[in-house]
Amino acid sequence: MNRGSLLNVSKLRVVFYTYRGVIKALNGVELWLNEEERLGIVGETGCGKSVTALSIMRLIEQPGEIVSGNVLFNNQDLLKLDENEMDKIRGKKISMIFQEPIAALNPVFKVGFQIAETIAHSREITIKDAYSQVPEALEMVGLDWQRTKDLYPHELSGGMAQRVMIAMALAARPKLLIADEPTSALDVTIQAQILELLDKLVTVGKNAVILITHDLGIASEFCDRVAVMYAGNVIEVAKSEEIFNNPLHPYTKGLIESIPVIDKSRDLKGIAGTVPDLVDPPSGCRFHPRCNRAFDKCSSELPSLLEIEPDHFVACHLYN
Amino acid sequence: METLVKVENLKKYFEIRKSFFSKPLYVKAVEDVTFQIPKGSIFAVVGESGSGKSTLGRTILKLIEPTSGKIFYGGNDISKLTRKEMMEYRQKMQIVQQDPYNSLHPRKLIKDIIGEGLKIHFDMRSDEIYVKIRDILELVGLREEHMFRYPHEFSGGQRQRIAIARALVLKPEFVVLDEPTSALDVSVQARVLALLKELREKFSLTYLFITHNLAVVDYMATNVVVMYLGKVMELGSKDDIFKRAAHPYTSVLLDSVPTVGRGKRKHSVPRGEIPNPANPPEGCVFHTRCPKAQSICQQQVPDFIEVAPGHFCRCHFCR
């Protein structure tokens, strides 16, 4: 059952082994993506957004482990590839940008080198040859290449660094760009710039995007579809207007009602309780201890992600 | 309304020396700030990162010494007081810091973290202190047994509550809240904000509320000051700022905020980035990024003009 034409993640389970026990970080994540589509992933901190992204890239490391599931990318299961084959996907077909752009750049190499390295790898040319394409890449993201290529990461502002990251990520013209909170560390003004830039480049480059964010506003404005995650599960997926105007899952509702919005004075509800400990997660639906509409079944059975309305998927027993 | 805190021409410059021999450079983190905080208000300070918000809050509390200017608390000038003389005010003025993960001593039990101030300021027996801590923890939504835990056992929201408890246990009148929710999830943020509102009612507190999130300002504040590169750009009541914004910078900020449920929306994207604070632009500091900038803006520093009663703006064109 392939729902997306580009990427299909199904039943993805990831655990981390720690002293307190096994953290069941992903508990059967379902996610799909069509070509040129933009998917937003939102959720509270620790719900597994980054782990999902890293699993797609196969970058989960000790003490973590992908226990089961499939990640089909162009109908090829990435989890079954060996490291060498995977290296041909990373940075070429799928690339990624991260939250702290300055920290994500290697402090001892000049910007130009780091971009050239990426280009060299993706086109399978030498780094020397790749330098000729650095100006184009930098200009694409609106940077003065003459000046920027010889700077070190610490000499960049956050906004510039994120532009460099974007240039690096898109230089290889990947099919899929995964952006893990690309703007959370930036000011609103810069955030707006970056998002606009991304929007432009992605439209031109016809890349599919997974945008991870905890700002529902960003997801709403940038993405075609939004997936809401909670404690290691995708609990609701829908078109972005739909999900904000007609949230079905109690968690999604709670989340939306917690957001202060300018010019819309209302009481903020918040969601009672805290995110569960994933070492010993609640049985059944992991949200049930915080859910004000929970009933018996919720604590015993994990709801699966079902299409309740056209293109609107929810994992909640209320809608069965 | 009665004024609780008044700040006059407050300046805080940080010296950064590039080398042993070269002349020192200054970061003008707070430059010539003047305002009054009415008693009982929630006085919000907004601005981009590095605009001097935290420095302003810390200077008012005299956690760092102001370079010049006056700070009045309840009519008394506290800007020149020594550490000893400040003691009395320390109890009345408190702070909740930006980062809940680093604001609690990692090797102390919660009861010691909260009890420290009590031991310093009040001559209390330990069982009295115990009761006080228990009560304040209950007030912020934690329980007695939490006293005997270490900070790392708490989530961000809980830590922020502990920090609030630490500030409130001294029965202060004035609390600086330095981005109390920026590290928290929205669902938790909503609850912390509500808690803060509730506590203000209960103890008739006055807040200096620092944030970069305009939506939160809209939800919380009664008065707002907008800062840019250490300078106040605009100052007024909440409605002045949100409904009748006079300064282009305020408009830019407002315009940049992403909003849910409105579908894809085209922003008027602001230009450029915040300049190096050690080397701010001549004239109006905002001119490099201002959509309305004229040649005058590059040369002349705009005055701080009262565009309406209680609504001030620092722009050549704000009238």
Added chain:
Amino acid sequence: MKLTSFILKRLLLMILVLLGVSVIVFVVARVIPADPVGAILGGNAPPDLIDDMRHRLGLDKPLINQFLDYMFGLLKGDLGVSLKSNRPVTTDIADFFPATLELAIAATFVSILLGITLGIFSAVYRNRFIDHFSRVFSILGVSMPVFWTGLLLLLLFYYKLGWLPGTGRLSLFTPAPDRITGLLIIDSLLTLNFEAFKDALSHIILPAVVLGYSATASIARITRSSMLDVLRQDYIRTAKAKGIGKRLVIYRHALRNALIPVVTIIGLTFGGLLEGAVLTETIFGWPGLGRYIVNALLFLDYPAVMGGTLFVAVVYSLVNLVVDIIYAVLDPRMRV
């Protein structure tokens, strides 16, 4: 901070430090309850001769005068005359320092090679057998008394196997290369004297290994922890996400960053090797400064002790200055 002014500042501070060192060394050398003159004249000499000698050396002057004399001498670059060798201390130092320097460099080389390799393996294979092995192996280096390892290796490689020579810097009948730097290996290369080069190299191996091994642990430890630290950084994740492969990630992206803190330790280690080589020098008959200073101290040849100590302090400070500069070059963040 600009590099030149940084260096200037450091040099100024260094002078201050050296002033302190010379004051302390003077005080310490003079408060020791022993008699240099007696030592020069030997156990049998009668008291009159000793008094006469003391007078001739100016040792009967008030301490403060002696101190001032000494400091003025220092200003002129004069470290005084060794009581024992009867030569200017500077000459002695010039004689013995190259050997020490050569050994310290070779030992540093060994310890860097060993330490960094072990450290990287440890970090990359953290908590596996390789990690455990290389940690224990490197710590054993500091744990074993130097003369013990030294004699053991001598017994094995010189006596039993006969692979390496036993003592000195050159074989007895190998003519020394013309002195240019005083470092035999370099001099022999410069003069294209390959026989001397081979000979000098084979002589330095054992002492360098013994000395270097003792300094390996700290380098290995720093490399390991710094490497672990770097491997956790965001930019390593970025590099992996680029798909350039594990080897390149480690060698290109992690190593350079991980080695930055290692450089400081290498500086400290090098300083330690300069002074700490006494026992190694003794076992391998290495004509170095370490032995010179210790013997001077045993002999109470205080001008030599003071001069030698001061000299080592200068070298130590210079080495650390150089290290800091290298540090700044390696780490662009320091180059603001």
Added chain:
Amino acid sequence: MIYLTDLKTETAVSKWRPIIEDWKHTFYLWRRAKLAMIGTFIVIGFILMAIFAPLIAPYDPVKTDLPSRLQPPSAQHIFGTDQFGRDIFSRVMYGARIEVWIIFLVTVISGAIGIGVGVTAGYFGGAIDEILMRITDIFLAFPRLILAMALSAMLGRGLTNAIIAISLVEWTVIARLARAEAMRVKSQPYIEAIRAVGAGNFRILFFHVLPMCLSPVLVQLTLRMGTIILTAAGLGFLGLGAQPPTPEWGAIVSDGRSYLVQQWWISTFPGLFIAIVVLGFNLLGDGIRDILDPRLRR
């Protein structure tokens, strides 16, 4: 009042729980780090050896017995005997007491001076820092063995003075570390928070900054145990350490040096013990460092 009370309910816990949890966590990390475990056992064994030396040692460690001199290891003398017929095993056992004493004193003295100087310099900064650090630099630039030799020659010979001399050399390393740590800690928000509730410098320095500096210093000291033992041995080599017939390990090894080729057991066994104990302390120190690593803890 919904926001004030509706936190997740938890089962009641005792006030000891955090401490027990903390220890459980430490224990877990410790068990996972095999080398740290080995190190701990070595160090504990070493201390037990020191405590129970009189019970373990079959012979008087200082009594000479010339007829049975230079005997190779045998059932009677498992480590053999030295040039005076003293039982090496007994000497090694009793020697543990001396080593413990050396380590204890050096740790206390150099730890106290180092932390005092380092924390003061780091916390106050400015001129105080500048002065204290220059003094530290002076001691650092000094050739260490020479300084120790000179100092112990100055103070007079004997073990205690040698210990003082070693401490006076060792403190610099600690001071640097403590200073760096104090500088890091003092700029942490939680220190400012404590200042905000009205605490003075003294209170902050002693109750808040100092405790944070202890653990890295402790780790460093553990790692330096080896250097300490070996420096003591080096001083013994020059007649400045323990005086005979004290069975100090370093002294035994260096005495036995000239017998190494024929009577290998004289210096090999104590040498082995030095190596093992130093290894133990190093592994323990590395382990403590890992265990204290905040990245491994929550």
Added chain:
Amino acid sequence: KTPKDTLVIAGNTEIFITLDPAVCYETFASAVVEAAYAGLVKIEPVNGVFTPVPELAEKWEVVNKGDVTEWIFYLRKGLVFANGDPLTAEDVVFSFKRALTINKSPAWLFNELGLTAENMEQTIVKVDDGTVKLVTKPLAQSIVLSILSGPWAGVVNKKVVLANEVNGDLGQTYLTDKSAGAGPYQVIEWKRKEQVAMQANSRYWRGEPTLKRIIIMDVPEETTQFLLVQKGDVDVAWNITPEQAAQLRETKGGPVRLIVTASQSNEYVAMNAQWGPFKDERVRLAIKYAIDYDAIIKSVRRGFAILNQSFIPIGYLGFSNNNPFKRDVEKAKQLLAEAGYPNGFEVELLTNTTNIRQNEAVVIQANLAEIGIKANISLMPASEMYAKYRQQGTQIIVAGWGIDYPDTDNLAKPFADYRVKQLAWRNMWYDDYAADLAEKAGLEMDNNKRVEMYRELEKYWMEKGPFAMLYQPVNYWAVSSDVVGFEKAGEGYSLIFDFTKISKK
């Protein structure tokens, strides 16, 4: 592996200070000085007795003039220095005066003779190019001749020395690492901490020695030396340990032989006669009975020592082989009790850091413990120990006396005459009877009478003196079996060493 005409010695040259005859005073270095410089006379061991034989002087006359003695030395004809310059009386006079003017360690030996810097113009006189006159105190002849045979009395080339003088140092700097003498060898270089190289002097009056080159490699560590000689990389290991020597003694017939000779020195324990319990001579006697001499010789020296409880060593005038003390704990305890110390006392036992001394101290400590005396060992580097010793600051000390010139006088005076401010004085044994006797014996011309006097002194000294003489050490070297004649060469060692007697198979 070493060339046939070259002798390679591995030795610890750390103690080398200078090779200038007027300054050099260290045993090992003296061997080099002796090889490079010839004196008027030379000491030869003849049947175990040190006998002065003519060297540069082919004969001499002695004229007794009451309070002084005149010595006329006639030089051989046609003497030349190693560099070919002629050697005349002028050089001899210059050399002696030079030593007195420089006034370093050996100068006091000239003073012993009555030659001083003040009177040298009158007492050291060139009669003609071939004749030298010395005016000395009226000392026993053997004293004078043996002092004049020492390395300090080696003749230096006046021309060369003056040509290389800097700042009026009389060539001291120049002669530090070079030689300008007429001995069988000449020093060609001394690379400090590396090697001393000597070359045969083809102009030596007795003829060029067999070995053409002698190289002393600096190898500070004994074990390394031992390995080197066993491996054949050197011919001689100069400083081996007693254990290594003992090992060689047992393995006969290998490529390396052990060479032993009696050493010209003494090892003793000395008590400060003015310190606490030691003021009482019974206590001192008790200690002499407490010490286990045999054990020390057997265990510390591995038998490489000769039991000798007198200050007179084997081969010296008056040697009697009289060793009255044997370990007797009961007697020692009884003596202590008589002196009022039945429960013993505590004392600081001082010695220096060499292994042997340290080991001796440990045995003595154990011995003393048995009679209730608690001795705390205090180890110091030699320089520091001697400083304390010279200030009369010791309580009980283990030390040694290296003989300066081969006459009993050089032992009797230091050990018994406090007025020469030597050992007796350092130990505050202010005994006029002993002092007078030692002095008188030195002035006695009749050898038989001298012997009697020394016997008497010895007896008195053994009973009352503050010294417990432990033994006379034995020298030992590990020598490659290719080397011939080393025993002969080393026969008078620590006093003289004669390289000319060595050759190689």
